[in-house]
Amino acid sequence: MDRYAHSLQPALRLGVDFGTGTLVIGITGQDGKGYRTLEFPGWSREMPGTGAGGPVHAVPVLVHYDEEGNRTIGNEVVRAGDSDHPRTARWIRKYLLEESPVRIPAGPDRRITFRDAATDFLTAVLTRAIREYPGCSSVVFAIPKDVPEWYTGWLGSIADAAGIRSWHTLAEPAAVVAGYGLSPEAGQGYLIIRWDETDFSASFILSEGASDQCPAGGPRVTGTACDDTGCKAIDGWIAQDVLARNHMMHRGPKTQRIHDKITGRIGELYSQLAAADEAIIGIEDPLSGTTFPARLSRDDVGRILTEHGFLSVFDRTIGRARAAAISRGCKEVLPVAVIMTGQGCAIPAVEDLIKKQFEGVPVLSDHPLDAVARGAALFLPHASRTDRIKNDYALRYWDSKSREHRFRFLVRSGALYPSAGQVARITISAAYDGQTRLGIPLFEISNSADAQAPALELVSDPAGGIRLAIPPGDAGTGSRPLLANERTPTLLAADPPALKGEPRFELTFTLDREKQLRVTARDLVTGMLVKKDAPVHRLT
Numbered sequence: 001m002d003r004y005a006h007s008l009q010p011a012l013r014l015g016v017d018f019g020t021g022t023l024v025i026g027i028t029g030q031d032g033k034g035y036r037t038l039e040f041p042g043w044s045r046e047m048p049g050t051g052a053g054g055p056v057h058a059v060p061v062l063v064h065y066d067e068e069g070n071r072t073i074g075n076e077v078v079r080a081g082d083s084d085h086p087r088t089a090r091w092i093r094k095y096l097l098e099e100s101p102v103r104i105p106a107g108p109d110r111r112i113t114f115r116d117a118a119t120d121f122l123t124a125v126l127t128r129a130i131r132e133y134p135g136c137s138s139v140v141f142a143i144p145k146d147v148p149e150w151y152t153g154w155l156g157s158i159a160d161a162a163g164i165r166s167w168h169t170l171a172e173p174a175a176v177v178a179g180y181g182l183s184p185e186a187g188q189g190y191l192i193i194r195w196d197e198t199d200f201s202a203s204f205i206l207s208e209g210a211s212d213q214c215p216a217g218g219p220r221v222t223g224t225a226c227d228d229t230g231c232k233a234i235d236g237w238i239a240q241d242v243l244a245r246n247h248m249m250h251r252g253p254k255t256q257r258i259h260d261k262i263t264g265r266i267g268e269l270y271s272q273l274a275a276a277d278e279a280i281i282g283i284e285d286p287l288s289g290t291t292f293p294a295r296l297s298r299d300d301v302g303r304i305l306t307e308h309g310f311l312s313v314f315d316r317t318i319g320r321a322r323a324a325a326i327s328r329g330c331k332e333v334l335p336v337a338v339i340m341t342g343q344g345c346a347i348p349a350v351e352d353l354i355k356k357q358f359e360g361v362p363v364l365s366d367h368p369l370d371a372v373a374r375g376a377a378l379f380l381p382h383a384s385r386t387d388r389i390k391n392d393y394a395l396r397y398w399d400s401k402s403r404e405h406r407f408r409f410l411v412r413s414g415a416l417y418p419s420a421g422q423v424a425r426i427t428i429s430a431a432y433d434g435q436t437r438l439g440i441p442l443f444e445i446s447n448s449a450d451a452q453a454p455a456l457e458l459v460s461d462p463a464g465g466i467r468l469a470i471p472p473g474d475a476g477t478g479s480r481p482l483l484a485n486e487r488t489p490t491l492l493a494a495d496p497p498a499l500k501g502e503p504r505f506e507l508t509f510t511l512d513r514e515k516q517l518r519v520t521a522r523d524l525v526t527g528m529l530v531k532k533d534a535p536v537h538r539l540t
Contacts, residue, residue, distance in 0.1 A: 014038075014129065014139040014164075015175070015376025018122065020094045021197035021231070021343055022058035023074075024370050025129060026377035027136065035377060037370055038129055043074035047267070047346070047369055048274045056369040063121045064088040069107025073124055078264075089117035094198050097147060119158060126162035138166040140376040142175040145203075145221055149488045153516045153535040169514065170379045172372060173205050173219045176341050179375030180364050184219065184336070191318070191335040193354065195344025198230040200313065202321040206330065223325025227317045229310065231344045235263045237304050242283075242294045258283060262294055269296045273348050301349030314357065340365040341372060389415045389515065389539050392445040393484065395426070407443065407481065410509050411517065411539060419511040427524070428505050430498030438498065438505060440490040440519065442537050443481040485537045492521055492530060505530070515539045 015026040028035040039046070039057040047056045062077040065087045072080065082088050087105045095102065095114040103111035130136055141155045152169055159167035170178075176192055177184060184190070184207035192203045203224040239262040248255060261283050272279030278297040285292065305311070326332055338358050344350055345368040355363045367374055394407035410424040428438055498504045506522045516538050521531040 012133065012135040012137070013377055013379075014136050015373045015379065016126075016139055016141045017175070017370070017372035017376065018093055018118075018141070019061065019196055019342075019372070020091055020199070021061060022369075023061055023121075023125060024056060024058050024373040025125070026370060026373035027133065028377045035374060037373065038133065040074070040125065040128060040132075042076055043125070043128075045075045045078075045267075048271050049367075049369070058369065059125060061092050061121065062088055062090050063092070063117050065104070065106035065112075067107065069110060071120060071124070073121060083264075089114060089121075091198050092118045092121065093144075097144065097151070099148060115154070119154075122155075122158045123161050126158060126164065130163050137164060138168070139164050140168045140170050140379050142172045142372045142376045143169045144172045145224065149485070149538060150535060152514055152538055153512075156512070156514055156516070167514075168379070170376050171219075173203065173221055175372045175375035175379070176339055177205075177207075177219050177375065178378055179341075179367055179371030179373070180339055182337075182339075188336045189222075189334075190219065191321075191338045191358075193338060193340050193342075193345060195340075195342040195350070196230060197232050197343065198228065199226050200229050200317060200344065201226040202318045204321055204325045204330070204335070222328055222330040223321045223323070225317045225320035225324060227313050229313050231342075232263075233308075234301075234305065234310075234344065234347075235266045237308050238266060238269070238296060238301070239263045241300065241304050242296070245295075246292055254285075258285065265294075269294070270347055273298055273301070274346070298349045298352065301347060302353060305349065305353065311353075314353075335361060337362040337364055339371070340368050342368060389413060389417060389511070391540055393517065393537075393539060394443050394445065394481070396441050396443050396481065398431070407445075410442070411511065415511070417511040417515050417539075418513040421510070422508045423511055423517075424507075424509045426507050427503045428492075428507065429501050429503050430494065431500065433500045434497045435500075436494050436497050438492045438494060440485070440492070440507070440536060442484045442490075442517070444484040444540075445481045488537070490519065490531075490534065490536050492523075494523070494525075496525070498525075509536075511539070 013028055015028070017024045017026075025038045026035060027038055036054065037057045038044075040059055044057040044059045047058055049056050059074040060078055060083075062074060062083060064072045064077045064080070064082045064085060066072075072082070077083055077088060083090060089104050092114055096118050100114055103113055104117060106112045106116075126139070139159055141159075143152060155169070156167055173192060177190065182190075186207055188207045190205050190207075192205060194201045194203070201224060204222050205219040206222050208220050236259075239259045242262055243255065243259060248258065265281055265283070268281050269279040272281075273296065278295065280293050280295045282291040283294045284290070322332065338354060338361055340351065340354065340363065345354075345365060351363070351365045354365075389411055390413060392409060392413050393411040394409040396405050396407055398404075399406045408426060415423065428440075430438060492505050494504055503524055506524055508520045510518050510520075510533070512518060517536045518533045519531055519536050520529070520533055522529050
């Protein structure tokens, strides 16, 4: 039965593109019509749309904390001139995905991580979205490639905190393809060019069969490459060029202030260039009070990009992405289309440059600012979900009698998610006296058709020797069991230390709607609940 059909299906859906520089949220009706981006007065800024679309409302991904720890968000930070302040978190997604250890001052004697700042930012915006658009009860988050294992569950916790009843995820390449209204056939290849504030990237994708991440032929990334020449670089190049043409290239605090004024208003120049061949804004000299014109034409942008070697960056990045795809066994195939997304791709001169580089190949550039949010908003989760787990998952333990590893299954292939209740309940004991940390080693056992024979495994013998063993009978006959949560191990702290063989923790496991296995753990000695619905691993 379709859990999302009829009365359970929300009237309005949100699609969220949490980007490096901006957050764009698209909204659409139940029938997929009436798409637009959400405006948040004070927080968002209006950017001109391209093609047949209307304006795009984007919230700058900025959070500023004052000395008392109070927050300002988005365009409030820009207007206050605090974008580069030490207490401002910016380029949050980039540092979040890199799991940066850097901490930001956020009030008296308080420093926070980028994950904390991202939580503050997204929770505030989504809560406001639900408050101002009460018909929205479902959200789809676009997920970039190679995110940490905790990322999806973290987004879900933010959706829950904002009061959103139903949330789902969609791979970012699939969102881009859907955002441009494409229905790719299996075997077709595309090149996605993304240019945001901090990076320029190229990704070759190949359309495959339907998947739970994209019902109409899921695009798979075959090769990708990235360069750190982001939009901020071109903003600086343009500011330098304007200063040079106004004979103001001497160095000093005054020139730097004027340079910053130009880069702070660069978006106005881009907006004018979207409708005309030349743009002009007035820049005030902070010392003399006089105003001088900052002119920029489409040809100027092309010239500036060429002078600073962007063409070689472009060719080198695409070449690396192509080489990565070929190294993975993908044949070199001319892409059916080049798809442009990101703030840099909204610059007309950039579009002209890319079209010259790919003559004879369609270059799609109608939705560079909101393709991801548009595709996520139009995504229908119920159209593709099977609601079943594909592989087996088990905890591995050492059987001292048989002197080999055995497996205690938690989730079997074909299990429904979310689970109606507990999927497993077990008790674990310490392996030695004085043990203070007990782990939950989750193993994935694939049931794919190309993995028929059990694999040999090295097993430690208590006497100090090593012997070969095959996975025991209760491990099934699938492929080699692989440790699933190696990157994010789940540990339980025993205080006081545990005794060997003494039942110490009672664990109950559940499956949420995003296939996340969660554990609740109780210390049987102290009676304390040490974990409550903590994420262990996202299953497949």
